[in-house]
Amino acid sequence: MQTEHTVLLVSADADFLATATEALGADQDYRLIHCRSEQEAAARLNELQAHLIICDADLIGDESANVLVSARISHPHVARLLFGSTAAAERCAGIARRAASYLYVMKPVPRDLIRLLAKRALELSELSRRHRVLSRELKISMDDDIFAQREEFSVKGGWSQFEKLVYVSAKMAELCAEARQAAQTELPVLIQGETGTGKELLARAIHFNSKRMNSPMHVQNCGGMSDDTLHSELFGHLRGAFTGAVSDRLGLFRAADGGTIFLDEISEISPSFQVSLLRFLQEGEVKPLGADRLYHADVRVIAASNRPLEKLVEKGEFRRDLYYRLKGFELHIPALRERPEDIPVLTEFFVEKYAGVVGRRVVGVTKDVLAKLEAYAFPGNVRELETEIRRMVAVAEQGGYIAARHLSPVFDRVTVRRDDAFDLPADGSSLKQMVETLEKRAVTASLQRHHWNQSRAADELGLSRVGLANKIKRYGLQNA
Incomplete structure (x- = not known):
């Protein structure tokens, strides 16, 4: 897992860049990414997993619409520090207030102070994250068991991340x-x-x-x-x-x-x-x-x-x-259907991401929704899952849950396999009848997972396409 903190250093001031690089660049706990403009910093926020933005106010054009203010909504987990010239102290205060920056400090700034402020800003950001997670888990624990208890969503964090790639598989x-x-x-x-x-x-x-x-x-x-x-x-x-x-x-x-x-x-x-x-x-x-x-x-x-x-x-x-x-x-890169264990953590990740973007507080996702998502084949892979979560966050009630009614119509055709879906019939059936029953269920489940794409289902079942067609005919299976 990634251990260092990624810091976006946004400035065109050579002296400030040199001091900040001297303060953090040699520390193995930090990875510095230099950005010479707001546009470059905004792009980097979407390209990598950042933890702290150190921004020079002299580079900011609009006091109310800038990269720091945008990051407050789109990337609330990223800590924000603002530095500026003494002559523009009032302007810095306004930017810091709108961006909810940890602090704003006047240049020139000593090397040791930059190091200390970065550490404190990151500590506060982590405490805020834990508070959000604990608040959500407390709300979930008081609900009427519509949520599965998922240990991986705890404060300790149960997923791994390689920049913007999130996974547990x-x-x-x-x-x-x-x-x-x-x-x-x-x-x-x-x-x-x-x-x-x-x-x-x-x-x-x-x-x-x-x-x-x-x-x-x-x-x-x-x-x-x-x-x-x-x-x-x-x-x-x-x-x-x-x-x-x-x-x-x-x-x-x-x-x-x-x-x-x-x-x-x-x-x-x-x-x-x-x-x-x-x-x-x-x-x-x-x-x-x-x-x-x-x-x-x-x-x-x-x-x-x-x-x-x-x-x-x-x-x-x-x-x-x-x-x-x-x-x-x-x-x-394996397809999403080959690693269904990643679907719950990706869902959680996208919910947090888009809830911040649209300014909507979503408590969580019901276990019925997760079951449907895990049973779906996702031909569009992670991109399709992200689009679905973004849509559900937008239509979910403020302060409520994402429930089955928020899913797209395509999920109406998804059958969630019960744990007992392959239980043998206990009605005195012969061995041949029991085997045929299991075979019919296995073929039906594979066809549903792949939306009746017979080539993919045949490949999954280890059959030829003709062999699968024969079994569909034999058992009278139809695409509902």
Whole structure:
């Protein structure tokens, strides 16, 4: 688990940055991420798991609408400290009041004071978190047993977190351990997994746990783009290189020099562009469209695909040498249906996240809702779960629970398997009849889990599609 506290240091003041870095940078309990603007700080809040924002008021443009005020609502668990010049003391007081900052302090600030204030702000933030959890658990314990007692939601915290990835399952724990190892190297990383599993979140986590964390990370989706457009986006172009090129374009490879670039849907690039990308990975060479000279860029590439590249290589649709070049580390994110034990903790995480965003107090989630969520196959994976939780938080009553009536209509068709769902009939049935009864129930349950996708159900049951069709016909099963 992540032990250090991540601090966003938001300032363009060289002296203040140097002092704050000296105060916290050498301490192994802290990880400093430098942000030169409010916009960059807001982006980092959504990309990594931050614990403290140290913000320079001289960088804030609007006293009432700024990154600190926004963080108070969207990221209430993140502690906030404000520093400013003596000449703007009154303005600092106004910003601190609106943002509910722990303190505001006038510059210049001694190194030891920065260290002390950071420690105290984090301690208060942790105490506030424990108070919120205890208050919620006390309310739940007084309810009429509509909640399951879930030890993992206690004050101690029962989930693990790798930046924005939340999990308890062994599969995700192993994946994140591999990702942490990958982050400490300079090797390319290939992330594979279904749509909605969190490939970009994992890529950002790797970047922000690497030595390149204070350098830029750029994202490019390679799907549905022509070669010229993609070449222009990544390698850049000169003015007049093609129709519509009215000015020079640097390109993401050169813009990310020293940092990381994330190439999503890498399986969609054409054979000719695969050659250009391979050359960049081998030599670090960048040749903009219309240019005569070569440039070099030191960029770490993290690629992702929702289609298995190894199978594409076997079909001749993807270059084998590029595949091996990309997979310095190869990480596979399991689908959500393969790790249902993560659904309750993800639900809790998203409830807390979106309750703060919409300013709505939600006490908790009933066990009926959790049972439905755990029984659902989630073809859209974590993204679909997050969308569902966000919608339920928005429609739930203020100060109430998220109950079954708040679920989307798609969950009406979800059957929750009872613990006794596979009990044998006790009516003198023969062994053959009992086996057929169990087989019928197993086939029905698998079909319901996969929304009657017979290919997936057959794969889960270890049957051919024809074999499954025969059993559906034999038992007279119908999609309700």
